[in-house]
Amino acid sequence: MRRRSTRHGSLAAGVVLLALGAATASPPSFEELFVPRTLRIDLVRSGTASGHGWSLLRLSTEGAWAGPRRHLLDPHDLGGARVVLLDASSGERIYSRSFSSLFDEWLATGEARQDRRRAMTETIRVPCPRAPVDLLIEARDDDAFSEVFRWPVDPRAALPPAPAPAAHETVVIRPGPPRARAVDLLIVGDGYPDRQREKFRRDAARLVDALLAIAPFRDRQDLFGVTALRITGRGLGPVEPRKGLFPPAALTAFDTFGSPRYLLPFTGSRLQDLAGAVPHDLLVVMVNAARYGGGGLFGGATVFTADGEYPEALFIHEFGHSLAGLADEYFSSQVAYEDFYSPSRRPWEPNLSASARRDALPWADLVDPATPLPTPDLPAFDGVVGAFEGAGYVPRGLFRPWRRCRMRDKGAAEFCPVCRRALAARLDFLADRPLKPAGTARGPKERTQYTVERRMLTRLFRPDFGPFAEVWRARRGRTPRYLRCTIASERAYTFFAPRWTQ
Known part of the structure; x- marks a missing residue:
């Protein structure tokens, strides 16, 4: 009896060990x-607009993989589409990456809604699997992703790498850390002839310096490795239909969807052929033109003109689109879209909200309880995170977190805290750094008491703040710009305002 009990005990222990091993298997x-x-x-x-689909054009291999090796599954709920690799034998997801498609923008134009058919190419780069996988494309529908395309992929059947373009010039602008821990930025020069070789280098260095001078890039300079690729040959420069200019070797084109300043890749496949020779995480196309124009798609190329108006501000703004999926926050400029944001669908962009309700704001953790929602669009609220109406090309119904962020105003000095958090999270993802949970990009909130003489204050307005009687703003001194107050005396007021600890 004792021996049988021991045998059963050993068997039970073995089962427990197997279960623990399965539970702790990495x-x-x-x-x-x-x-x-x-x-x-x-x-x-x-x-x-009434019906569209995806088709496979080709599979090919390229050089070294530049993307993250720890963060194989995209943790951020961004983009209008997502590429997924499934292990063919187990069905497990082994890789995913979100992106946005130019075709989705075209679907919001009048041309698409007139039932005119159009086709566009989409290039996606993923790490090369060792074994067969299933390729999935998932599209966002009503705030969720659903499968719209599936294709079995055997990596042994992929085309070999294309020969590297030996004639083109490659310049290291900024050496970075080892590729597996770096954010590898590739700048492709469009329209720089041989006689402007030095100008190409200066332009690339100038724009990189401007990018790394502002937050959150300034705090993560050590992550960046920057390489510039100057395309040589004849027939270079952007297509300009309104001027009748169609260079035979053009990489970019103005007047996308009829918008004069919307500058995007003209022949996506050729650009990707050239860019594929240099491993990269992020692709930038710097156009040697004096005309103002640019564009950027989340997960795609950032395009801008180096000699137009405000080139540094333009580059940084478009880079916000490409890196973190940030939305345009302006609403007074002419665009080609018709109802780009559906009233029935929550925007996925991290800096847009369809509601000013505190419990519906994606950035609610950054909003002080004293901030009125919607937030008045007044200079007194500069630097305050709230819900300002007017964004995403419409003056009503969409809300942005700051009055003057880089995603609204090219003259703004910085990105707002919401955009900075989204950009930083994406950089950390690409560099395989530990990721912070949503809402913890800044430290805990503390309440700090201030006493300020009344003569140093100006009254703003009298909203109902419950126990707080009035709202004032300090005219000078190192006090918060936006203050809740209670009356302490006839001459002095006591304030309680938020302070963020780093």
Whole structure:
């Protein structure tokens, strides 16, 4: 009896150990799932606003994989689409990355709504799997992703890498850390002939310096490695339809969707062929033109003119689109879209909200309880995180977190705290750094008491703040710009305002 009990006890212990081993088994590593090369996927998306679909064009391999190796599954709920790799044998997700498609923007134009058909190419880069996988494209629908395309992929059937373009010039602008821990930025020069070789280098260095001078890039300079690729040959420069200019080797084009300043890649496949020779996380196209123009798509290329108006501000603004999916916050400029943001759908962009309710704001953790919602669009609220109406090309119904952020005003000095947090999170993701949970980009909130003489204050207005009688603003001194107050005496007021600890 005792021996049988011992046998059963040993069996039970073995079962427990197996269960513990299964529970604590770590997920497969990058090296187990992938080879350190890049698999390029070229797709075609075609149709109309009433119906459209995806098709596979080609699979090919490229050089070293430049993306993250720890963060294989995209943690951020961004983009209008997502590429997913499924292990063919287990069905487990082994890789995902969100992105936005130019085709989605076209669907919001009058041309698409007239049932005219159009096709556009989409290039996606993923790490090259060791074994067969299922390629999925998931599209956002009513704030959720659903499968719209699936294709079995055997990496052994992918085309070999294209020969590197030997004639083009590559310049290291900023050496970075090892590729697996770096944010690798590639700047492709469009329209720089040989006689402007030095100008190309100066322009690239100038724009990188401007980017790294502001937060959150300033605090993460050590993550960046920057390489510039100057395209040589004849027939360079952007397409300008309104001027009748169609250079045969153009990489970019103005007048996208009829908007004169909307500058995007003209022949996406050729640009991707050239860019594929240099491993990169982020792609920038710097156009040697004096005309103002630019564009950026989340997960795609940032395009801007180096000699137009405000080139540094333009580059940084468009880079916000490409890196973190930040939305345009302006609403007075002419665009080609019709109802780009559906009233029935929550915007996925981190700096837009369809509601000013505190419990509906994506950035509610950054809003002080004393801040009125919606927040008045007045100079007194400069530097205050709130819910300012007017964003996403419409003056009503969409809200932005700051009065004057880089995503609204090219003259703004900085990104707002909401945009900075989104940009920093994406940089940390690309550099394989530990990721912070949403809402913890800044430290805990503390209440700090201030006493200020009444003569140093100006009254703003008298909203109902419950126990707080009035709202004032300090004219000078190191006091918060926006203050809640209670009457302490006839001459002095006591304030309680938030302070963020780093």
